[in-house]
Amino acid sequence: MDRWKRILGWSLGLSALLVATIVWSVTVGPVAVPASVVVKATLNAVAVPVSVAIDPGTSATLAHVPWVGFDVSFVRPFSFSVPRAQQVIVTRIRLPRIVLAAVVGFALATAGTVMQGLFRNPMADPSIIGVSSGAAVGAVALLVFGLSVPFGIQGAAFLSALITAFSVYLIATTNGRTPVATLLLAGVAVQTFLGAVVSYMLLQAGESVNAVLHWLMGDLATASWDDVTVALIVALCSFAVLLVFARDLNVLLLGEEEARTLGINVERTKRVLLAVASLTTAAAVSVAGVIGFVGLIVPHMLRLLVGPDHRILLPTSAIAGAAFLVATDTVARGGATQLPVGIVTAALGAPFFLYLLRQREVHRL
């Protein structure tokens, strides 16, 4: 099977690139950590769950997993000797942020690929139906008015993102049909409206204006392993569902009526793809803020490399998105002043994308 070889080859190659980018990224920072120490410290932190106890608190060796409700005991198979300070820097300080960058990049590139295919529009991005603007309203309201809610700023952003996406979907739907052109325009209008709301709140922000700006430009500085866990679960589950629909997405590119005559249940497929892509975007935005451009350009870059077939485009875009955001976030935190990563993705991504556009024109068009 030629196609399977291609999918596997590209995915493994890009995964190797992702791992190399992550290792390089951990070495970068105020304290220099050699790559060999990075690998050892990371392996030291690997914990394999071996048994689950229903009765909590019986032994000190058990780790409590709150969202499961019972205790799990782990075995750590590696114990390389690494200086204590460097072990802490690698696994407590740098890795959470870097792995979160990878997960967010993975999620945004996945959602961007699906939205571009679904809307048959090269300008479509993960937030085309208002997910990011919705998340921004929730997050900014919390920061500006100092409200306190369960699950904090991430929870508020996630909830308002999903409410916004669902509202846009409802506005654009009549008689069980959701034309993508209507959906796109409804998305633009709702984003404009929510943009006004966010701007108004910014005027009231006072001392919190700095935190709000950081959130709005996408910032991974506050990353924690909890953020990583939640975002990773959502991103991987969404990715699995979307991958199952990859072939349907190919057929949808022919147009909705043609897809229907080829046996696709068009409205149902659109609903599933929109819901899952919006969910994964909401998860990414709620832990990282609004990071533009990743979900727009990474799928285009990969389409130039591997072609339009979503069965190969979706996995390769996702992995490349992860590597791309890890690299740009390393630049964002590696300089003299810490920048929000959204600034770097746009500042580096846009010229690179323009270069690709020109190259393609020269060679292919």
Added chain:
Amino acid sequence: MSDPLIDVDNVSVTLGDTQILRNISFSVPAGSFVALVGPNGAGKTTLLRTVNGVLSPDAGSVSVDRQDVDSLSPRSVARLVATVPQDTTVSFSFSVRDIVAMGRTPRQSRFGRSDQQEPVERALERTRTAELADRSIGTVSGGERQRVLLARALAQETPAMVLDEPTASLDITHQVRTLELLRTLVDEGTTALAAIHDLDLAARFCDALVVISDGRVLADGPPESVLTESVLEQAFGGDSQVHIHENPATHSPSVTTLRPEDTYTPGHE
């Protein structure tokens, strides 16, 4: 010729506030090639979109292979009727083989690991598109693209096929080649219903013609019995005068449209 494979029974369709089709009935026998002819706006495309399940009739029913199309899932319809669209605009660069393989969509399970390559290769062979298989769909000519879409419909392995103006954008050579190919496929067992603009070509290649005008069936039958001056003048409007004669090369009926200033007296050729 046996049972009707496609049976259109008293179908009415309204789009928006306009009634497009009014009580249309006709049938397509299994293994035959039937052309829908009629003026622009007569409802040919709407009728084809009702036969392939894209539109639901307000009244009446369409059945294919004795199954009511409107009550079937898209997947089930796509196993009965393959559609060759008038024009497809593929803005992404899929290869010809990828496009033809999409015809397998209704026959593959979502979790099925392997594609069935055999029907795809066979369809490429039968439509003489095998040599284009690895080209991008965006780089093939109009005539080639029509054959690729025909190959995709064949890969669907359906008993029936509907085609909307399969020759509309082609030059005269490719019009004839496409219809010849379609005729061959029908002779090998496919059943085809096609909207065809060119009356001479329809008469030459099809077993029967269904003339539609203003959403109604005006005439239905073999080309010689349907292509009469009175039917055509009724179908295409009172001003048009037509002359029908036998084409000396193909021996099928041929239609010439006359202008008022053309002097024409029957019997003086």
